[in-house]
Every structure is written in structure tokens, then in C-alpha cells.
Amino acid sequence: MFYDKRKYIVTICGGRGSIVTDVLRGRVEHLIISPQTEDTIWDVAIADGQGDELFKAKNIEGRLQRENCMGIGRDSGEKLTISFSRLTRNEPIKVILKIRELE
DSSP: OEEEEEEEEEOOBTTBEEEEOOOBOEEEEEEEEEESSTTOEEEEEEEOTTSOEEEEEEEEESOEEEEEEEEEOSSSOBOOEEEEEOOSSOOOEEEEEEEEEOO
């Protein structure tokens, strides 16, 4: 069993921002999303390469941490789109994905 850790910084402008990840494959064991300020409120949606929503959270304040939250690219790798909206501050957000690669 192998683990891969990916870290992204998302730039926010006008309360919105998004990124497209590298090609990923496996199961997201840990998802951590952290704005710079603990009282920033935000929404996030994560979609796969076909635009299907894999994860969504609304009205989060500060840091979000989820475990075993989604499978990605089971048969082949795929890119994810991580989109943020309704942020109360225009500040960068850090996204960390710890992925267990499936054999």
C-alpha cells in the first residue's frame, strides 16, 4: 500500500477560486482545507474529470478535515476540480490530499 500527499494553494478573488489537480488515483484518506484566517466562511465542491460532484461542503468556518471521503480514478488516474465559493475573505486557501494508492 502506497500513500501520496498532494498540497495545493488556491488563490481567491471576489470570494471565488478553483484549481485543477494533477492526475490522481486511489482513495482520499485525508482531506484538509485551511484558509489563512480561522473565522473565514466558505463553500467547496470537488468534481471528477467528467464534472460529477464527489464532495461538497457548505458554510464551513475555518479548517475542514475529513477522512475516507472519496475514491478517485479507480481504473485510471484523473484530475479533480476543486472549486471554492462564497468566501468571506479573499485569502489563499491550502488544500492537502493524502491519497492511498490502490493496487
